[in-house]
Amino acid sequence: MDSNGMDSSLNPQDSNNGVACLGGKYLTFFLSDEEYGIEILKVHEIIGQHPITRVPQTQKYLKGVINLRGKVIPIVNARLKFNMAAIEDTNETCIIVVNIRGTEVGIIVDRVSEVVDIANEDTEPAPSFGTGCNTDYILGIGKVQERVMILLNIDRVLLANELTHFEELASGTEKLTA
């Protein structure tokens, strides 16, 4: 069952079909008072705040890049990514480094909570809010005791928009001003 869950997450194209097994271990974190979960196997490490180098002319939610032991990795602000208001850093603010298809990406979150084990029967497929709200990046909803958390398809969250955006940028620079 666990491995099934893994498979679906490795392949985000068919991971939000709802019927996939979502049970497993999740690292949960908070953005304001909403709780989110990331599959634990996607998480590389959790680091404190780092000096971030801003990269100009990129999306607002891309805070910049940091030096993670010699590697340059991008840092995404989860609040901005989810269209929430930005807040000042607190001493609980930290960066979750996840591994997306071999690339490490850091995500700034308000607070890291815990690692929970969610049984498959405690999960539900992503709800549909109609056309106005894209739920592609949600694997499903998990319930632990009385808490409800949003299980993120982190690949989708970080890749989907980025890719198209980068392609736009790339094609933009192709044009030569004579």
Add this chain to the structure above:
Amino acid sequence: MPVRKRKTKKRAETKSLPVSLDDVVSLLIQIEPDDKKKFQQLSEGITALSNDSSLDPQIISLAMEAKDRIDRYISGEIHDAEDVLVEASMLLEQAANVRDTAIYPVGNIEVKNQKNAGKEKGSTEDSPVEETKVETAPDILSPPENNRVIAESEASEEAAIQTSLPADADHELIAEFIMESRELLESSETALLELENNPEDFEAVNTVFRAFHTVKGTSGFLGLEIVSKMAHLAESLLSRIRNKEIRLLGGYADLALKSLDMLKKVVAIVEEALRGESLVIPEGYEELMGVLTDPDAVGISEETAETLEDSVDLTESEEVDIVWEPQQDEHASSTGSREANPPVQKKKTVSKRDAEYESSIRVNTARLDRLIDMVGELVIAQSMVSQDKRLLEENSHELLRKVTHAGKIVRELQDLSMSMRMVPLRGTFQKMHRVARDLSRKSGKDVELVTDDGETEIDRHMVDILNDVLVHMVRNAIDHGVETPEEREMAGKSPTGTVRLKAFHSGGSVVVEIQDDGRGMNREKIFQKAVKTEIVDADSQLTDNEVFNLIFAPGLSTSEEITDVSGRGVGMDVVRKGIETLHGRIDINTEPGIGSTFTVRLPLTLAITDGMLVRVGSERYIIPTIGIHLCFRPKQDALSTVSGRGELVMLRGDMMPIFRLHNLFEIESAIEDPAQGLLVVVGDENRRCALLVDELLGQQQVVAKSLTKAVGKVPGVSGGAILGDGQVGLILDPNEVAAQARQTHGIYRVQTMNGLPAA
């Protein structure tokens, strides 16, 4: 080589035959001159071979002759391992040829032996000799059914070539074969081109012959029929040249190069097949096979039909044995035991190369890159230690001395690791000869490409891109630069055009220069064309340089018609992009009627960037030193504003636009007044511009890391680097920044001269 051995053993089991001729040959190829144990093995192998009664007696006698030499070397009777190897391989090659004649009945193989060479070409399958040989053949060559396939298909004149790799294919071995073949084919291309200029160069003939032979042998051994058949026919052609029946001129030269190309193609196809694709017979394969089978029948000749010169008589075939040597050992050739051969100089360089090759090992490039990366990190980590404040504060001289010492070692390590990735440009230049040759034939122009020795080294990673760039530049020089022989004569020039290609180091960068003595660039023609293709407005006032740079614009070509050589306006665009990727610069110098010179300036390596650290507000950026012309603080009266077109600065009589980095990158609290800050002059020769920064923080070498994987392509930023304090700094691409700034100029806020917003 355990892998190969396993294979041999497997065959031995299925065939109950201890050794085959192929095994012996492959053993011989791998042998090191000073490895007596291997010689012993070889000798034993041949003994085993001679016990095989199914073999042609001629093969056995040849093999035994080879064994005799080897034994005499083992017993110490002969001292020169080289000689022995040469003779033995010649003999075994002959033996293989005897066998091959039997296996491939159609290919008219010329065995050195005059008797055989005189035999009817393409003797049919019904010849009694052939028939018996075909019957014995299955015992010699790999899977018996394969032989039958060959025999049958040849008989029905329709090649039923495999469409997939053999079921029992050893992928590891095939991968090794692909790598080896590539190298061999490359070296034979060089040799072929050399041979065309100097048909008497038997050294080169043998290089090519050996390469084809090895490819044939190994591919046959691996069951890669598609390769072995082609290699076999190509080898036959070469063997005719070696036997002085024909010379590598005109049609034969083309044919040899064509078969070389085809071999490259099929090797590439095999590589794809390794990845699971099916084996597709490339276009033209069958035709080429047909032509190669009997080139004379389809009218291929030396074109410049001459009989062999008097000086070249048949006795020289004896000399072939002398001239041919594996040249693995420089010392052997310098002992003077052998007569000096005419192409002494050439041979020396060849043997030097081989010696280099011999003493090298193959390393996975990913590992090497990782090593270089790690050394780069080490350099930074070391500088972090040495710049630590505590180190300076504590006043501990002993500690400081140790840190400095470590720093020296680290720097040396860095130099060393960088040099590991450097390769000479020789190979690239050699490829250009081929491009020039083909193109001059196609375009009917008489062009000579003169290159230097190509000893200048450059980062391996850059070679491929540079290769593409140079191909297009050579094509451009020949197609657009050099005139036809008639035009040249009318202009009072020698009918043969010359294109010179050279590379040298200059001021920490590599300069590649390509110079033609053609007609030069026609300003008017380029401008008209650019107007026509709507790249510039008809009323634009452009300097000469600006006009000449238009040739790099995509879609612009001065060719009147589109040919398969040029006219689509793609080539120079590729050049521009390639040079941009390499962080280089190109300058054009042209004089009508005299010729053009393109100068490409490239950094030594892409891994380490020599950069200037600049500060803009709270941000720091690295601008590659190669892209900076100069930095200066302008006087207030040198600044001017052009309404709607932004700011300009006057520098030594030249006006250039000022672009504010802080505006472009939206940085707050940066210096707004150019007279307070600093202007960094960047950009191509004729499109210079000044970037406004706050201050220079100093020069620094940084290890460039790609950001593309992390954040995608960021306009104006070519990469990231870890600075001395451990933070990431962005490396700017000045040209891109400038291009970007020009683009956004329309929405640019115009600033007044004193830096305050105009409105």
